[in-house]
Amino acid sequence: MSLGGVDLSVTIGKLALRNPVMPASGTFGYGEELADLVDLNGLGAIVVKGTTLNPRMGNPPNRFVEVAGCAFLNYVGLQNVGVRRFIDEKLPYLRRLRTPIIVNIAGEDVEEFKLMTEALSRVDGVSAIEVNLACPNVSGGGLAFSADAQVAFDVVKAVRDATDLTVIAKVSPSLVDVRTLAQVCASAGADAVCPIWSGMGMAIDINTGRSRMGANLRGALGGPGLKPLHLRLAYEAAQAVSIPVIGCGGICGWEDAVEYLLAGASAVQIGSAGLINPQTYTETIDGLGKWAENRGVSRIEEVVGSFRMS
Ligand SMILES: Cc1cc2nc3c(=O)[nH]c(=O)nc-3n(C[C@H](O)[C@H](O)[C@H](O)COP(=O)(O)O)c2cc1C
Known part of the structure; x- marks a missing residue:
C-alpha cells in the first residue's frame, strides 16, 4: 500500500501486509461485525477473536470497564464459537476479503493448540496463527503458558510442526523475562512475537461498595495508560x-x-482504542503515511528500530 508516495507495506513471516496496522484479538470480533464502520480491505491484517477447541460462553458481566480514565479492565473469558464453527460459519465471509486473516488460538494444553492449528491449516482463508500464550495452561496447573519458558517453547514448537502458516507467538512476560520468552519462541520456530503484559487489576465502585467487574472481580489491565510498559516490552523483544x-x-x-x-x-495491534472509536485503525494508517511523507521516508520499514538514545 502506498500513501502519499510512502510504501507502508511490511513483512511478517510469509505475510505481506499492505500496512502495519491491525486490530488486536478479541476487540474486533470476527471482522464482519465491523464491516459497516471500518474498511476491512484497508487494514494490514485482521486478527480474529481468541478461538478455542470447543465453544465457550465466556465470563458473566461485567467484562470490560474503564478505570482511572486511561486504562481498562477486561475479563471476557474467551467467549467464542469454537474452531469448527469458526471455520464453517465465520471464515467464508473473511475468505472473501483481500486482507490476511490471523486466527488467535487459545488451548487448554499443548495438544489442543496442535489440533486447532491442524484444523485451521487444512482450510483456505487463514494466513497466520497467533498463539495466545497468555491463556491458562489448564492441564499444567493454571498458570499462563508463557509463565514457563519450556512450556512456551513446547506450545510454539507443536504449532510450528503442525503448520506452514505464519506463526505469531503472543507472549505475556510475567515470570519469565520478555527477552528470554522472545528467544525461546523464535527458537521454537515462531515467525514473529507479540509481547503483551496481562497483569490483572480490580476496581470498586465507591458509591455502591461493589466490584465494578461484578462476580469476575478481576480483569486484565490494558489501554493507553499501559503504553509505556508495552513499548518497553516491544523494544526489549526486538533487541533480543x-x-x-x-x-x-x-x-x-x-x-x-x-x-x-x-x-x-x-x-502494531490496536485493542481497546478501537472499541472506543472504530475509526482509530484508519486514522492510524493515514497518520503513519503522512508522518512518513513529511519526514521524507519512502518505505515505512526503514523506520523500524531506528530510534536513538539521544
Ligand atoms: C475485550 C477484550 C477482549 C480480548 N480478547 C483477547 C483474546 O481473545 N485473545 C487475546 O490474545 N487477547 C485478547 N485481548 C487482549 C488484546 O488483544 C490486547 O492484547 C490488549 O487489549 C492490549 O491492547 P490495548 O491496550 O490496545 O487494549 C482482549 C482485550 C480486550 C479489551
Missing part, C-alpha cells in the same frame, strides 16, 4: 530476536504506532 516483533498495548493513534515502529516493532 531477529524475527519481527508486533507491538501491542495502549495504541490510540498514529503517534503511538510511530513510537512502536521506532522502538523496533514491525507492525
Whole structure:
C-alpha cells in the first residue's frame, strides 16, 4: 500500500501486509461485525477473536470497564464459537476479503493448540496463527503458558510442526523475562512475537461498595495508560530476536504506532482504542503515511528500530 508516495507495506513471516496496522484479538470480533464502520480491505491484517477447541460462553458481566480514565479492565473469558464453527460459519465471509486473516488460538494444553492449528491449516482463508500464550495452561496447573519458558517453547514448537502458516507467538512476560520468552519462541520456530503484559487489576465502585467487574472481580489491565510498559516490552523483544516483533498495548493513534515502529516493532495491534472509536485503525494508517511523507521516508520499514538514545 502506498500513501502519499510512502510504501507502508511490511513483512511478517510469509505475510505481506499492505500496512502495519491491525486490530488486536478479541476487540474486533470476527471482522464482519465491523464491516459497516471500518474498511476491512484497508487494514494490514485482521486478527480474529481468541478461538478455542470447543465453544465457550465466556465470563458473566461485567467484562470490560474503564478505570482511572486511561486504562481498562477486561475479563471476557474467551467467549467464542469454537474452531469448527469458526471455520464453517465465520471464515467464508473473511475468505472473501483481500486482507490476511490471523486466527488467535487459545488451548487448554499443548495438544489442543496442535489440533486447532491442524484444523485451521487444512482450510483456505487463514494466513497466520497467533498463539495466545497468555491463556491458562489448564492441564499444567493454571498458570499462563508463557509463565514457563519450556512450556512456551513446547506450545510454539507443536504449532510450528503442525503448520506452514505464519506463526505469531503472543507472549505475556510475567515470570519469565520478555527477552528470554522472545528467544525461546523464535527458537521454537515462531515467525514473529507479540509481547503483551496481562497483569490483572480490580476496581470498586465507591458509591455502591461493589466490584465494578461484578462476580469476575478481576480483569486484565490494558489501554493507553499501559503504553509505556508495552513499548518497553516491544523494544526489549526486538533487541533480543531477529524475527519481527508486533507491538501491542495502549495504541490510540498514529503517534503511538510511530513510537512502536521506532522502538523496533514491525507492525502494531490496536485493542481497546478501537472499541472506543472504530475509526482509530484508519486514522492510524493515514497518520503513519503522512508522518512518513513529511519526514521524507519512502518505505515505512526503514523506520523500524531506528530510534536513538539521544
Ligand atoms: C475485550 C477484550 C477482549 C480480548 N480478547 C483477547 C483474546 O481473545 N485473545 C487475546 O490474545 N487477547 C485478547 N485481548 C487482549 C488484546 O488483544 C490486547 O492484547 C490488549 O487489549 C492490549 O491492547 P490495548 O491496550 O490496545 O487494549 C482482549 C482485550 C480486550 C479489551
